[in-house]
Amino acid sequence: MTAPLTTTNPGSPAPGTGAGPAPTIPGSRFAAGLATTPGRLALATTVAVVACLLLGVTGFLAGNGQSAALRDAQRDAAQLVGTQELRNDLVSADATATNAFLVGGLEPAEARDRYETSLSEAAQAVPSLAATARGDGEAADLAAVSDSVQRYAGLVESARANNRQGFPVGAAYLDQASSALRDEVLPTIDEVAVSTSQRVDADMGSVSLAQALLLFVLLSLVALGAVQLWLARRTHRVLNTGLAAASAALLVGGVVVTAAVLGGNGVARSVASGPYAATVATSEALSLATDAKSMESFTLIKRGSGGEFEESYQTSVAAARDLLGEAEDATLSTEGGGAGVPGPAELLDEWDAKHAEIRALDDGNDWDAAVQAATSPADDSAGAAFAAFSDRAQAEVETTSKDAVDRLGSAATTAQVAAWIALVLGVAGAVAAAAGMNVRLKEYR
Numbered sequence: 001m002t003a004p005l006t007t008t009n010p011g012s013p014a015p016g017t018g019a020g021p022a023p024t025i026p027g028s029r030f031a032a033g034l035a036t037t038p039g040r041l042a043l044a045t046t047v048a049v050v051a052c053l054l055l056g057v058t059g060f061l062a063g064n065g066q067s068a069a070l071r072d073a074q075r076d077a078a079q080l081v082g083t084q085e086l087r088n089d090l091v092s093a094d095a096t097a098t099n100a101f102l103v104g105g106l107e108p109a110e111a112r113d114r115y116e117t118s119l120s121e122a123a124q125a126v127p128s129l130a131a132t133a134r135g136d137g138e139a140a141d142l143a144a145v146s147d148s149v150q151r152y153a154g155l156v157e158s159a160r161a162n163n164r165q166g167f168p169v170g171a172a173y174l175d176q177a178s179s180a181l182r183d184e185v186l187p188t189i190d191e192v193a194v195s196t197s198q199r200v201d202a203d204m205g206s207v208s209l210a211q212a213l214l215l216f217v218l219l220s221l222v223a224l225g226a227v228q229l230w231l232a233r234r235t236h237r238v239l240n241t242g243l244a245a246a247s248a249a250l251l252v253g254g255v256v257v258t259a260a261v262l263g264g265n266g267v268a269r270s271v272a273s274g275p276y277a278a279t280v281a282t283s284e285a286l287s288l289a290t291d292a293k294s295m296e297s298f299t300l301i302k303r304g305s306g307g308e309f310e311e312s313y314q315t316s317v318a319a320a321r322d323l324l325g326e327a328e329d330a331t332l333s334t335e336g337g338g339a340g341v342p343g344p345a346e347l348l349d350e351w352d353a354k355h356a357e358i359r360a361l362d363d364g365n366d367w368d369a370a371v372q373a374a375t376s377p378a379d380d381s382a383g384a385a386f387a388a389f390s391d392r393a394q395a396e397v398e399t400t401s402k403d404a405v406d407r408l409g410s411a412a413t414t415a416q417v418a419a420w421i422a423l424v425l426g427v428a429g430a431v432a433a434a435a436g437m438n439v440r441l442k443e444y445r
Contacts, residue, residue, distance in 0.1 A: 041231075045437035048227045048246065049430045055220035055250050056426015058213045059257035063419025066210035066264045070412035073203035073268065074405055077276055079132055080196040081401045084283040086125045087189045090149065091290040092390070093118035094181055097156050098297035099383070101163055101174055102371050110377070119153060129192075138195060141188050148185045152177050171301055178294065197280070207268040210261050210415075217254045217422075224250055224433070231437075242436015246429035253425035260418030267411040275404040277330040279397055282344060285323035286393040289348060292316035293386055296355055300362060300371055310359070317352055324348060327396070344396055347389035354382035 096115040100107035126149070130142040155177035162170030228243050295313040299306035324345040342350070354373075362370035374382055 041437060044227045044230060045434060048224055048243065048433035048437060051220040051223035051227070052246055052250060052426050052429035052433055054223075054426075055217050055254060055429070056423045058216035058220070059253055059422025059426060060419045062210040062213035062217070062261050063257050063415045063417075063422060065213075066207055066261055067412045067415040067419065069203055069206035069210070070264060070268065070408050070415060073200055073207065073271075074408035074412065075132070076134070076196055076200045076203055077279075077408065078401070078405055079129065079134070080193060080200060081279060081283065081397070082125060082129050083189060083193045083196060084280070084287065085397075086122055086129060086145075087186060087193070088283065088287050088290060088394075089118045089122035089125065090152075090181060090185060090189075091287055091294065093122065094152075094178055095290050095293040095297070097159075098174065098178065098294045098301070099375060101159065101170070102297055102300055102375050104163065104166075107160070108377070115156075119149070123149060133192070134199065138192050141192050145185055145188050148180065148188075152181050152185065155180060174301070175298075178298070182291075200276070201272075204268050204272050208265050211265060214258055214261060217258060220426075221250055221254055224429075227433075240436045242432045242434070242438075244436075246433035246436065249425040249429035249432065253422040253429070256425075257418045257422040260415045264411040264415045267407055271404050271407050274330055275400040275407070278327040279400040279404060281323045281327040281330065282393055282400065283397050285320040285327065285344070285348075286390065286397065288316040288320040288323070289351075289386075289389065289393075292320070296358065296374060296382075300358075300367070300374060303367060313355070317348070317355075321345065321348060342392075344389060344393040347385070347392055351382065351385040351389050354385045358382055 093115050096111055096118065100111035100115065103111075123146070126142055126146045130139045130146075133139045133142060155173050159170045159173035159177060162168075162173060224243070224247055228240065228247065231240060231243065292313045295309040295316065298309040299313065302309065324343075328343070328345065358370050358373045361367075361373060377383060
């Protein structure tokens with residue numbers, strides 16, 4: 001008897017083997033899902049939501065990061081201006097004390113008041129600058145400045161006391177005080193100013209780094225646009241309300257944060273090359289000119305042996321003149337100026353001309369007349385000419401520094417607001433996109 005034939009399906013397990021169905025590979029399941037319209041809609045939904053959140057997050061990071069950099073630049077710029085003002089107060093006090101010493105006996109009350117005012121302002125500025133110092137060791141350096149200033153003031157008082165009694169040792173005390181100021185105090189302040197200036201430059205550079213994140217903002221807009229285009233072709237429906245709302249939110253958020261970031265970068269560049277550069281240059285020029293004023297007095301105090309002080313005067317004035325030229329190139333503010341109103345550079349030249357007259361008298365062996373010209377309070381005197389220059393330079397520093405700080409602060413606020421707008425609109429766009437895509441997904445359920 002012939003046994004019946006058994007046919008076996010090649011794709012089925014052999015009888016009695018107990019093997020179950022073949023396991024499903026995750027990748028093949030994902031690929032199978034994408035082969036269906038609902039699967040593709042789900043993927044498109046994910047892309048749209050991620051695009052919206054990406055724009056919100058990167059827009060926030062870009063705006064917030066730039067705002068922080070602008071705030072740092074604003075704070076460090078103000079710190080640098082304060083440091084330079086401290087230096088100017090000290091050299092102004094020294095110039096006043098040195099010039100008053102020429103009078104002999106009891107110095108004029110006006111000169112004494114100017115000296116005490118400058119020294120008091122310097123003493124008050126040191127603690128506040130130390131409290132806001134950010135660089136390593138700057139607070140300690142400024143604390144050392146405070147101690148040295150007290151020592152300087154003590155030496156000046158010794159010089160005054162001896163000078164009132166006609167003792168020649170008074171000149172030695174004054175020389176020692178001025179040397180202490182220039183050898184101990186001013187170099188330390190200059191080091192602090194240099195490190196602060198370097199931080200300002202670094203802050204300005206950090207402002208531009210936020211622009212790199214704008215590439216992700218653009219990528220988000222492109223991704224959302226691609227989803228809308230695919231959906232329109234797939235469903236033959238031009239408008240999806242949710243995606244349209246998401247697109248509007250992302251477009252507004254992207255434009256706002258892009259405008260703020262690019263605008264903030266532009267503000268940083270214009271401030272760095274404009275009012276900030278003018279402030280630094282004018283302040284340095286004022287400090288150099290004030291120091292030259294001290295050298296003018298020391299040249300007379302040394303009575304025939306002050307050649308090195310005159311050389312120092314000429315070097316300082318030349319450097320101050322160059323700096324004022326740089327300040328003019330940086331477009332100094334015209335507030336308080338106008339047609340016929342001389343600027344700091346012109347006033348510096350006028351004072352330098354008065355100095356030349358003093359030197360002509362002294363070189364012509366008329367020391368008494370030279371001292372009289374150097375200490376005269378008359379309106380057409382060398383002292384009045386220097387005061388006019390100093391007042392105008394200080395006014396320019398105040399104007400340009402305020403302009404720089406205000407513009408940086410305004411740009412920082414704008415960037416911060418734009419960051420939050422981008423974040424809120426990005427999240428709102430994600431919600432709208434998910435809702436819009438969910439409507440299409442329901443059609444397949």
